[in-house]
Amino acid sequence: MAEMVRKSSVDEVLNHWILAGSCILLVITGFAFLFHMESVGGVFGGFDTMKSVHNWAGVVFSVSLLYSMRHYLADALHYDADDRQWFKVAGGYLSHKVKVPPMGKYNPGQKLYYLIILLAGIAIALSGFAIWFMKDNGSIMLLAHLVHNVAFVVFVVVVPVHIYLGTLANPGTFGIMVTGTMPLETAKKRHPKWIS
Amino acid sequence: MANNTNTSRKAILVTPELCIGCRACQVACKSWNQLSAIKTKNNGTYQNPPDLASAAYNMIQYSEVPSDQNAVRWLFLSRRCMHCEDAGCMTICPSPGALYRTDDGAVAFDRDKCIGCKLCVNACPFDVPRYDAEDKVTKCHLCFDRIGAGMEPACTKTCPTGALKFGDRDELVGAAKQEGFGTIYGEKDLGGLGSIYAFKEEPKLYGMKENPEIPSSVVFWHTYLKPLSLIGLGGVVGAAAIHYLAIGPHKDQEEEV
Ligand code: HEM
Ligand code: SF4
Ligand code: SF4
Ligand code: SF4
Numbered sequence: 001m002a003e004m005v006r007k008s009s010v011d012e013v014l015n016h017w018i019l020a021g022s023c024i025l026l027v028i029t030g031f032a033f034l035f036h037m038e039s040v041g042g043v044f045g046g047f048d049t050m051k052s053v054h055n056w057a058g059v060v061f062s063v064s065l066l067y068s069m070r071h072y073l074a075d076a077l078h079y080d081a082d083d084r085q086w087f088k089v090a091g092g093y094l095s096h097k098v099k100v101p102p103m104g105k106y107n108p109g110q111k112l113y114y115l116i117i118l119l120a121g122i123a124i125a126l127s128g129f130a131i132w133f134m135k136d137n138g139s140i141m142l143l144a145h146l147v148h149n150v151a152f153v154v155f156v157v158v159v160p161v162h163i164y165l166g167t168l169a170n171p172g173t174f175g176i177m178v179t180g181t182m183p184l185e186t187a188k189k190r191h192p193k194w195i196s
Numbered sequence: 197m198a199n200n201t202n203t204s205r206k207a208i209l210v211t212p213e214l215c216i217g218c219r220a221c222q223v224a225c226k227s228w229n230q231l232s233a234i235k236t237k238n239n240g241t242y243q244n245p246p247d248l249a250s251a252a253y254n255m256i257q258y259s260e261v262p263s264d265q266n267a268v269r270w271l272f273l274s275r276r277c278m279h280c281e282d283a284g285c286m287t288i289c290p291s292p293g294a295l296y297r298t299d300d301g302a303v304a305f306d307r308d309k310c311i312g313c314k315l316c317v318n319a320c321p322f323d324v325p326r327y328d329a330e331d332k333v334t335k336c337h338l339c340f341d342r343i344g345a346g347m348e349p350a351c352t353k354t355c356p357t358g359a360l361k362f363g364d365r366d367e368l369v370g371a372a373k374q375e376g377f378g379t380i381y382g383e384k385d386l387g388g389l390g391s392i393y394a395f396k397e398e399p400k401l402y403g404m405k406e407n408p409e410i411p412s413s414v415v416f417w418h419t420y421l422k423p424l425s426l427i428g429l430g431g432v433v434g435a436a437a438i439h440y441l442a443i444g445p446h447k448d449q450e451e452e453v
């Protein structure tokens with residue numbers, strides 16, 4: 001068996017699945033609210049229950065999002081010259097011929113993705129709690145409703161990109177979110193600055 | 197955004213000039229809908245209840261507006277749900293069937309389907325929906341149950357003066373115009389209201405909102421954000437598929453010199 005290196009701690013992998021699971025549940029129930037999808041509502045036994053599921057999944061999501069800062073925030077705030085070059089070659093995703101600069105643990109696309117999720121996540125969580133608990137304040141409700149839905153659009157655009165890049169587009173990456181480890185050989189090629 | 201267009205649309209025509217403020221309409225409404233009495237305080241006006249409530253689907257709003265000829269002048273205005281063609285409450289409601297359009301054009305509610313989010317009250321240009329003790333929506337439903345059985349609403353049936361009239365919307369509008377009412381409030385607003393008002397004076401005088409509109413954030417959300425969420429999701433899924441086929445997944449670069 002190939003020699004493995006640990007890229008993600010056990011609690012990072014666990015928290016990732018809590019975050020991902022709650023997020024997908026929120027997106028599905030959110031779409032059901034938006035487009036009155038009665039079949040989705042039926043799965044939960046009606047919209048009233050689905051609302052509770054959505055709200056409590058929101059609580060799980062919010063806690064998990066805050067906890068994720070431990071794992072990613074420091075990395076996500078740090079960019080170097082190679083990162084700038086990475087953007088110029090679009091991370092090598094638009095052509096296999098370009099030379100992609102050496103990367104650390106995360107590439108700048110992933111780091112930016114985290115910041116977008118964190119900010120949109122805070123916005124969607126705060127506005128969600130406002131819709132839930134501040135029902136009697138008309139202007140806050142309307143503002144929260146708008147923010148909740150703007151952030152929702154951000155989520156449904158960036159999350160699928162993340163899923164694609166983490167599975168089909170980068171074979172082998174998905175394994176990191178299962179075992180927390182990746183083969184040392186691959187790590188040397190994909191994350192030379194992290195491995196050294 | 198119109199939720200419905202139908203030709204057999206029914207309406208209530210309110211002619212405030214004819215109203216004597218007897219409030220029989222309030223009582224009839226409570227009686228038909230089995231709404232309890234509300235304990236209110238005297239707050240210096242004969243208006244009672246002070247506002248629409250979960251047990252008050254309609255009410256007479258009293259305004260004291262003295263004029264040159266008349267030092268003591270009371271204006272009476274019957275307030276209730278307007279049964280807007282373009283109903284903000286229905287547009288924003290996330291729970292299908294909680295608010296729905298009847299064949300007669302009324303905006304009715306099904307409290308079993310309401311999830312109590314209170315979004316509708318904020319999207320209503322007329323501040324109409326109220327919530328009962330269990331946080332479920334309540335409001336005037338144009339007595340859709342009575343109309344459906346060939347009767348008229350409890351309030352119009354009771355009104356002794358003709359200040360409230362029920363009928364085909366087009367006919368009511370036509371008749372009011374023939375009687376010389378210049379302004380039919382609600383004829384065109386929000387796609388046409390189901391509670392229309394025949395005024396000789398400025399509607400504003402009676403405390404009517406001048407240009408009722410669904411809040412712009414709700415219109416923006418409905419026309420742009422909702423479709424955008426679908427287009428956005430579909431777009432990236434499509435783009436990912438094209439990327440996978442046209443460019444293909446990442447290949448680790450071979451050890452180079
Ligand atoms: C990834 C996270 C989330 C997504 C994708 C999401 C999505 C949505 C969508 C699309 C709607 C329907 C919008 C509408 O009809 O106005 C909605 C409604 C709502 N969301 Fe979220 N949401 C998320 C997180 C949260 C959080 C964290 C909370 C609060 C704990 C929350 C609370 C609510 C509430 C209260 C509503 C109104 C309908 C209801 O009462 O269920 N959401 N959400
Ligand atoms: S008046 Fe308000 S509650 Fe009635 S139909 Fe119009 S938006 Fe809905
Ligand atoms: S409170 Fe009830 S009727 Fe009003 S928007 Fe929410 S679910 Fe719909
Ligand atoms: S029953 Fe007719 S006259 Fe009496 S308060 Fe109501 S609308 Fe006015």
